[in-house]
Amino acid sequence: MRVSLLLALLQLAGCAVNPATGESNFVMMSEQQELDLGQRYNQQILKENPRYADEQLQAYVQRVGERVAKNSHRNQLTYQFTVVDSPDINAFALPGGYIYIHRGLLAYLSSEAELAAVLGHEVGHVTARHSVQQQSQSTAWGLLGQAVAIGTGVGAAADITGALGNAFVRGYGRDMELEADGLGAQYLARSGYDPQAMIEVVKVLKNQEDFARDQAAERGDAQPAGGYHGVFDTHPDNDRRLQQVVGPARALATGQQEVNREAFLKRLEGLPFGESADTGMRRGQRFYHGGLNFTLAFPQGWNLLNRPDALIGHSADQQAFVALTLEDNPQNLPPLELLRQRVGGQRLVAGVELQQAGLKGYSAVIAGNAAKRVAIIQHGAQVYLFVAAVRGRASLESYDEQFLSVINSFRPMTGAERKEVKPLRLHMVKVKPGQTLEALANNSKLPGDAVKALRLLNNLYPSGQPRAGDWLKVVR
Numbered sequence: 385m386r387v388s389l390l391l392a393l394l395q396l397a398g399c400a401v402n403p404a405t406g407e408s409n410f411v412m413m414s415e416q417q418e419l420d421l422g423q424r425y426n427q428q429i430l431k432e433n434p435r436y437a438d439e440q441l442q443a444y445v446q447r448v449g450e451r452v453a454k455n456s457h458r459n460q461l462t463y464q465f466t467v468v469d470s471p472d473i474n475a476f477a478l479p480g481g482y483i484y485i486h487r488g489l490l491a492y493l494s495s496e497a498e499l500a501a502v503l504g505h506e507v508g509h510v511t512a513r514h515s516v517q518q519q520s521q522s523t524a525w526g527l528l529g530q531a532v533a534i535g536t537g538v539g540a541a542a543d544i545t546g547a548l549g550n551a552f553v554r555g556y557g558r559d560m561e562l563e564a565d566g567l568g569a570q571y572l573a574r575s576g577y578d579p580q581a582m583i584e585v586v587k588v589l590k591n592q593e594d595f596a597r598d599q600a601a602e603r604g605d606a607q608p609a610g611g612y613h614g615v616f617d618t619h620p621d622n623d624r625r626l627q628q629v630v631g632p633a634r635a636l637a638t639g640q641q642e643v644n645r646e647a648f649l650k651r652l653e654g655l656p657f658g659e660s661a662d663t664g665m666r667r668g669q670r671f672y673h674g675g676l677n678f679t680l681a682f683p684q685g686w687n688l689l690n691r692p693d694a695l696i697g698h699s700a701d702q703q704a705f706v707a708l709t710l711e712d713n714p715q716n717l718p719p720l721e722l723l724r725q726r727v728g729g730q731r732l733v734a735g736v737e738l739q740q741a742g743l744k745g746y747s748a749v750i751a752g753n754a755a756k757r758v759a760i761i762q763h764g765a766q767v768y769l770f771v772a773a774v775r776g777r778a779s780l781e782s783y784d785e786q787f788l789s790v791i792n793s794f795r796p797m798t799g800a801e802r803k804e805v806k807p808l809r810l811h812m813v814k815v816k817p818g819q820t821l822e823a824l825a826n827n828s829k830l831p832g833d834a835v836k837a838l839r840l841l842n843n844l845y846p847s848g849q850p851r852a853g854d855w856l857k858v859v860r
Contacts, residue, residue: 418480420480422480423482426482433468433692434662436469441651441655445466445499448500450463451576452500452568456571457511465503466484466485469660470486470487474489477506478515479515483507485499489502492588492592494843496642497580503568504571505567505568508565562625566630566632568582570633573641576642578641579630581643583627584843586626649855649857653810656809657810660807662675670682671688674797678796681789693709695708703775704772704775710769711726711767711768719744719760723759723769726769731751731752734749735748736748738792746760757770757784770791808830811859811860818852819850822835824838825837828858841859842856
């Protein structure tokens with residue numbers, strides 16, 4: 385009875401007409417609440433995702449995005465488009481019109497129309513209120529679980545319905561992604577861009593998945609998960625559902641449908657490819673961060689994960705980890721006092737002062753069954769916290785020498801390192817008659833199989849060849 389009443393109330397209070405599709409959707413959030421939510425999330429995202437420091441490129445992406453957004457179903461919103469300084473192949477939208485595209489994805493696009501397609505797809509998520517639907521469904525499942533627990537006296541019921549809710553709303557799912565494709569294609573056509581660019585972008589993303597799968601197979605690794613857009617079982621040209629949602633947009637096209645390939649490629653000239661100095665780069669076993677002016681080394685065979693909030697190194701067997709984070713020190717505490725504050729009431733043993741490359745710090749072990757090596761190092765106005773731990777049956781003693789080697793390797797970069805450690809960058813070349821991709825790859829600094837990587841970069845994967853007169857992206 386309680387559940388039936390709750391569902392009836394939710395249905396009455398949570399039905400709204402979707403501004404993009406005209407369908408009735410279950411939502412539990414007003415538009416003002418959506419805008420407030422987006423603004424709060426945006427402040428957090430900006431802290432965690434560094435803005436790419438090229439204001440001309442930022443302004444260009446904003447202009448293209450606004451051109452598409454003003455032809456959308458919610459053109460009254462104020463849209464903000466931001467290029468993130470990250471090599472990841474990604475783009476995403478927050479509620480209310482905050483849209484991000486990583487420079488890693490920009491590098492693989494080939495025209496302004498394709499850029500407009502990515503931004504239009506994300507605008508489609510905003511206009512269809514996909515994140516609002518997702519949040520509302522999650523909230524409803526949580527309330528349903530509470531009602532079942534109250535009505536039956538069985539607390540486990542809340543856990544069951546919560547699990548169902550999480551499974552139901554995990555990711556946008558292919559239906560919402562396809563809906564965003566269709567809406568984005570409409571916005572492209574209304575904005576004067578060729579809606580076929582939406583198909584081309586999906587090809588780029590599908591090629592990324594195929595390339596990752598092929599590389600994994602060559603290494604004998606497990607198959608990687610799909611990309612940010614969702615998995616397509618067939619090539620985009622042959623995907624029936626994708627063609628069905630993009631096809632109608634072609635009827636909206638009037639006059640010249642712009643692609644603007646060369647103008648877009650010129651905007652990419654000099655764009656960092658892969659890691660950048662400002663966010664950190666790996667060279668061999670040493671990591672360099674030009675923006676924060678530090679470097680440190682990891683043991684041979686260790687892997688690195690460079691995230692906006694932490695640098696994480698781990699052994700090949702993933703039994704040992706070292707995490708480095710940038711910490712606040714508003715009280716200007718000395719390293720030992722700050723370390724004690726950070727570990728709370730946990731007992732520190734085997735403490736030792738650090739003096740390296742003119743930097744002061746303190747290192748100790750947190751005692752206990754799950755012992756950890758911790759350290760604080762002051763570097764100018766910045767304070768860095770190291771936390772090193774083991775998992776499984778490994779012991780701290782078996783890895784502590786390696787942990788200490790990482791901590792002790794931390795120092796400022798030298799002047800020579802700041803000059804020499806530079807990111808790879810994109811450059812545009814015009815293909816000469818008879819020139820092949822293999823010949824161009826000989827002068828490329830792309831890691832691994834440079835020919836395949838160059839094909840992927842230019843949307844020619846797996847076996848395409850450029851034509852004389854084409855502009856191609858190369859990496860130097």
